[in-house]
Amino acid sequence: MTPEIGHFALILALCVSLVQGTLPLIGAHKGRAEWLALARPAAQTTFVMLSISFAALAWSFYVNDFSVQYVAAHSNSQLPTLFRFGAVWGGHEGSLLLWVLLMAAWGIAVAHYSKTLDDTMVARVLGVLGLVSTGLLLFILFTSNPFDRLLPAAADGRDLNPLLQDPGLVFHPPVLYMGYVGFAVAFSFAIAALLSGRLDAAWVRWTRPWTIAAWIFLTWGIAAGSWWAYYELGWGGWWFWDPVENASFMPWLLGTALLHSLAVTEKRGSFKSWTVLLAIGAFSLSLLGTFLVRSGVLTSVHAFATDPRRGVFILALLVLVVGSSLVLFAWRAPKVALGGSFGAMSRESLLLTGNVLLVVACAAVLLGTLYPLIIDALGLGKISVGPPYFNAVFVPIMVPVVFLLAAVPLAKWKNTDIKDLALRLWIPGVLALLSAWLIPVAMGGWTAPTAMGCALTVWVAASGVLQIAHRLKSGMPPPSFWGMHLGHLGIAVFVFGVTMVGGFQEEQDVKMSPGDTVSVGGYQFKLIKVSDVMGPNYKASRGEFEVTGAGSSLNMLYPEKRNYFSSTMPMTEAAIDAGFTRDVYVSLGEALDGNAWAIRVYFKPFVDWIWGGCLLMALGGLFAMSDRRYRLKVKARVAEKVSFKGARA
């Protein structure tokens, strides 16, 4: 019965979103107040219906209702409760349901916090969200219904993929999806601006915090996914340029460009069309990401078992969304495209340069991701594009972007003197050059990439610290100032982590028997023994390693090789001793002859700085979002709007 309630609620949600996606938009066009007024209650109802639907699915998992096909395919009676909850979005159907639920959550958040925004704008924003949600709900109901029954019911479930039985999975997808879906809000604001032909300071002040919020979730979600891959997959890497990773990274790149473009639009009124275009692009890439993950057209570690109908449906939806918004853009953009002028050397021009580079980087990633598809579609054979391509293209494009980070906050709007910039940047410059030489040498070997990485880190960090110190002389700066600098320092920390891991990590695959010792990165790893242990739903071989380091600290590490009862697939559980300046990492390979094992041992200097940097960026976003001007100027804004209307009339 519960699954039927869930199914029914899902159908109702579709009907209500259809109302939310049509009547308020028509009402906004024709100026009918009673149709406009439908937007908020419709958004709330959609959310309630989807919550019921989601709860019904979660309940089916909780009570092990294996007469539901999706539950039977992704759970098992032995699965611990926490993972049964995570299993709700462990497969295709459930994760899509989560997608629309989160979109509805963004919808009610907009409905709730937009009390002072004028009703026409709210109606348009919620209407566009409703349309997108309608498309996705149709997709779920017609091609991927999580409530399909299995008759006769399965005796037990096939179990959740062991890789996903990890606390990381319980959080990674929802956070990532919050980011993905959050760009739908920025997208809706952009479309609403195009529809109304009004893109003013008030519009930007509304759009900016929502975009930052989505960006924070996306940053956090990508970082969590990368961290999860690092400790759970047992490959020791933190980024593989896998198509699905790229799918989440491309919206992040455009989203980052969008944040900065919005900053210009807010302060100076320039880049309006560019901002709108980026908002459309960021959300389109989120949809494209969904298509890539769900359709199985690409070979990816994330690919689910596939159904071609799904791919075609999402592709159609994607074409419809991108196509119609670009047509709308071409038609309406000239109406909103006025802005202030600026000089060749100004904060605007530097931000524009950074923006263009981010978009170019995103395009390069997109090309590398889709290239195999294009070649295949043209009948030129099947190929794969490897990580070396992405590194070779992406890094050179991003180096100037990171270089600009130090200078942009110093540059003045409209026009800036290059001599002024030089005067304030020579100290970071000297420090950067020094560290480019000193840090790699101290770490044990100078190479050009590590020198470049260290120089960029110090360049950005030193310039940031100096700017903060300078600014503090004239009193406490606003949160947005802290947000910007935290974000940029996050980049510096991230770049440092990547540089150190890339340049100085050590890795060894070795054959070890109990009693053997291997030395990696100045640490000695001694295998004591490998024994069998029992888990709640698996049996594991557990290695016991004694690690002695340079600082003579003694640690025990226990990597495992698990065999889950309900599936035939083994699972490597790496053991990591994490530290501020390094991680040591051991994972068990296969049992070899005798009692020997194939063992993988890593030494990863500063690897945690990679995720630390991402956290700093997300924290920076939180600060930027909390700036008072997004909350307090409400009254003033209403007055402003009236004057804008007056000016247009």
Place this chain on the structure above:
Amino acid sequence: MKGWKKRGAIVVGGLAAVGIASALVLNALNSNIALYVTPTEVAAGKAPKLAAFRIGGLVKEGSLKRDNLVVHFVMTDMAHDVPVSYKGILPDLFKEGKGAVVQGKMETTGDFTASEVLAKHDENYMPPEAKQALDQAQKTKDAAKP
């Protein structure tokens, strides 16, 4: 700065960025693409001689042999076989009788030395390239039958 001058600077700057990016992309694509080849194509001598490429197919039952850290196995599309050797730790999902994708180079001895063996998240998932190799081999077989 005058409007036309500024516009000119933006256009030139934009073109330069696009040009440099395209050069990077083309150069990187040229040297970092791996062609997918089926075991049948390898047998027919259609595999690249010098460049690295990928083979999709099944890991032949009973072919897996370990020699300390070096692993030997056979990739097959049920029509033709390619012996493969790989040094290192195999991914968890690597199994005899299951689909796999290997990347590496052909040695002059006719052995394939893999530098990478691809793992999948899901035990029931078949890499599209492996599936395609099997389907093609099956088609050829069917066509050969009277």
